[in-house]
Amino acid sequence: MDAFTKPIGGTATTAVASFTRPTQEEAEAAVRTLLAWAGDDPTREGLLETPGRVTRAFGEFFAGYTQNPKAILSKTFKEVGGYDDIVLVKDIPFSSHCEHHMVPFVGKAHIAYLPHDGVVGLSKLARLVDVFARRLQTQENLTAQIIDAINENLGPRGAAVMLEAEHMCMSMRGVRAHGATTVTHRFTGVFAEDRVEQDRFFAMIKR
Known part of the structure; x- marks a missing residue:
């Protein structure tokens, strides 16, 4: 894990909140848990690479936190x-x-x-x-x-x-x-x- 900061509040100020950011492996494990919770088998062929794809997509969707x-x-x-x-x-x-x-x-x-x-x-x-x-x-x-x-x-x-x-x-x-x-x-x-x-x-x- 590593330290991570993100902006807080409703303005464009630089105030940040600090917390521990999960590792890539932990994020992918969380996706597998959600897939199983939704009712599918995360180990089947079509979903094997989904956790990696989802985390990469999240990196694009939420890139604004680092800009x-x-x-x-x-x-x-x-x-x-x-x-x-x-x-x-x-x-x-x-x-x-x-x-x-x-x-x-x-x-x-x-x-x-x-x-x-x-x-x-x-x-x-x-x-x-x-x-x-x-x-x-x-x-x-x-x-x-x-x-x-x-x-x-x-x-x-x-x-x-x-x-x-x-x-x-x-x-x-x-x-x-x-x-x-x-x-x-x-x-x-x-x-x-x-x-x-x-x-x-x-x-x-x-x-």
Whole structure:
């Protein structure tokens, strides 16, 4: 086993909780236990390599725990010809996992900000979404973490984030509400203070 730290709380801060991370062998053994609990034989041919595949997949699904949003937003560009209006990247695809049932929720993110002292590369906003999405999440927390990271690292005059997603915990189990979409949004700075800026944000998303 080795020491492992992960971010805690609903913001983009660097607070961490420490705990002992299981070994690869222990993780694979846990998968075998779940396969047997589900009612199948983990020793049959088709499942022999499943524990290794699952742990490798988890490494991809939850890679965000080892990535730093501050590093992603660290480089900005100041030579933008005096541009100080809304910068919007919309329809950013993402997939995450619900922390309550560990099943996926999939959707798209829309991010806007009003620059204060330069802009960040547009691809960095998509990478920022990916960092937080690749952790166990709730959609509400994911929304807050994205906008907090933008505010903490870019210091914009205002920011707006909106997420739209379908949650498999609703469509695959429970009420089985196929196609139901959950929408969350949060505004800060000028966007929170000025309804006109909010309306502009929503109008630009719909174009």
